Amino acid sequence: MHELPKVGYLRLPQIIGDPTRDPPIAxxxxxxxxxxxxxVREGRYPKxxxxxxxxxxxxxEDIRALIERLGR
Structure with a gap:
């Protein structure tokens, strides 16, 4: 599993990854x-x-809760 910070914010490439970056983001x-x-629009992912x-x-914190809800 990724090492997430305890608090703070994540941008979209940090969540869904970006293989075009150097180094690639998983x-x-x-x-x-x-x-x-x-x-996000349907409420499955956090706002x-x-x-x-x-x-x-x-x-x-919202991404951690999503990961727990998805059962990872």
């Missing part, structure tokens, strides 16, 4: 970007928090 939740955003005009993040 996914915590292995879904595509469209699937992730659809899940994001705006941290800037063009920046969105998710609370680490």
């Amino acid at each position: 996914p915590i939740i292995p879904v595509g970007k469209s699937t992730w955003w659809q899940g 994001p928090i705006k941290i800037g005009a063009r920046a969105t993040a998710w609370r680490v």
Whole structure:
């Protein structure tokens, strides 16, 4: 399992991964970007928090709860 910080925020590439980065970022939740955003709209995934005009993040605590709910 990934080593998540105790508190803080995660950006989307940190959650769903990004193989194009150098070094590549492995996914915590292995879904595509469209699937992730659809899940947010449907309430399956946590709601994001705006941290800037063009920046969105998710609370680490919410991602931990999602991982527990998914049974990982």
